[in-house]
Amino acid sequence: MKKVFKALTIAGSDSGGGAGIQADLKTFQELGVFGMSALTAVTAQNTLGVQGVYPLSVEAVNEQIDSVATDLKPNAVKTGMLFSSEIIHAVSEKMAMHQLENIVVDPVMIAKGGAPLLQQEAVSALRTHLLPLATVVTPNIPEAEVIADMKIHNLADRETAARKIFALGVKNVVIKGGHGEEEQAVDLLYDGSDFSFFKSKRFETRHTHGTGCTFAAAITAELAAGKEVKEAVRTAKTFIEAAIQDELGIGQGHGPTNHWAYRQKL
Ligand SMILES: Nc1ncnc2c1ncn2[C@@H]1O[C@H](COP(=O)(O)OP(=O)(O)OP(=O)(O)O)[C@@H](O)[C@H]1O
Numbered sequence: 252m253k254k255v256f257k258a259l260t261i262a263g264s265d266s267g268g269g270a271g272i273q274a275d276l277k278t279f280q281e282l283g284v285f286g287m288s289a290l291t292a293v294t295a296q297n298t299l300g301v302q303g304v305y306p307l308s309v310e311a312v313n314e315q316i317d318s319v320a321t322d323l324k325p326n327a328v329k330t331g332m333l334f335s336s337e338i339i340h341a342v343s344e345k346m347a348m349h350q351l352e353n354i355v356v357d358p359v360m361i362a363k364g365g366a367p368l369l370q371q372e373a374v375s376a377l378r379t380h381l382l383p384l385a386t387v388v389t390p391n392i393p394e395a396e397v398i399a400d401m402k403i404h405n406l407a408d409r410e411t412a413a414r415k416i417f418a419l420g421v422k423n424v425v426i427k428g429g430h431g432e433e434e435q436a437v438d439l440l441y442d443g444s445d446f447s448f449f450k451s452k453r454f455e456t457r458h459t460h461g462t463g464c465t466f467a468a469a470i471t472a473e474l475a476a477g478k479e480v481k482e483a484v485r486t487a488k489t490f491i492e493a494a495i496q497d498e499l500g501i502g503q504g505h506g507p508t509n510h511w512a513y514r515q516k517l
């Protein structure tokens with residue numbers, strides 16, 4: 252029988268198709284992994300910003316995870332926009348209950364235009380309930396500052412923050428460098444003993460909506476296919492580099508990345 256790798260994303264919907272559930276499912280598909288979803292919220296969103304946020308009930312989130320986990324059994328799971336501490340608690344409980352593995356947590360907090368996608372009081376639930384279950388967590392620099400409760404000015408600070416986040420029980424910490432000051436876009440991986448650095452050219456473009464979701468989804472797809480964390484992060488970096496470089500140029504604001512660029516490069 253054919254071996255099919257399956258990944259589940261638990262995240263919000265971005266009607267504009269560049270971030271959230273839509274970015275995750277496109278990325279899974281591009282990397283040859285069957286994508287499934289549990290929606291946490293519906294957003295009315297485009298390249299200009301977020302016009303509306305409509306969270307789903309905890310019951311609706313729970314039921315979707317149960318439906319997928321009991322029948323289709325994902326090889327890896329990604330979380331994105333979780334919105335509230337109630338949803339974080341529910342998702343964490345379901346992950347433990349269904350013994351889900353290869354969990355990638357993208358700790359989405361604020362959309363590019365500044366709209367909050369996670370309530371402030373939910374950060375403590377993220378720290379204490381979800382992060383201890385995570386195989387990989389992928390904060391950008393502002394998110395790492397909130398989780399580690401410190402300011403990040405340089406690469407040395409980023410290493411300190413990665414150690415502090417690792418101490419919360421996550422197995423691997425990736426602090427992304429999209430918001431960094433370095434000339435290149437440098438992502439750092441800490442596995443509890445070693446630091447690895449993944450670098451690419453920093454592209455001058457405003458079309459970076461959904462880079463974080465797409466990058467974490469690529470790591471998830473690779474883990475679902477049985478790859479090691481370091482290899483998965485390397486592929487995700489190549490995937491997002493291609494997706495930013497070969498821009499689509501659609502929308503009037505921060506446009507989405509090009510999810511099919513990686514495949515065309517192969
Ligand atoms: N201008 C850029 N050029 C090259 N790579 C980039 C650029 N911006 C972001 N990246 C890469 O994209 C990935 C996501 O990084 P980033 O820090 O931007 O995440 P994010 O803030 O969660 O995403 P977003 O900005 O969409 O919310 C990382 O691998 C990062 O290095």
Ligand SMILES: Cc1ncc(COP(=O)(O)O)c(N)n1
Nearest residue numbers: 263264270271461462463464
């Ligand atoms: C539904 C949803 N989820 C996540 C993000 C953040 O996206 P990113 O940080 O990748 O730009 C978003 N804008 N909308």
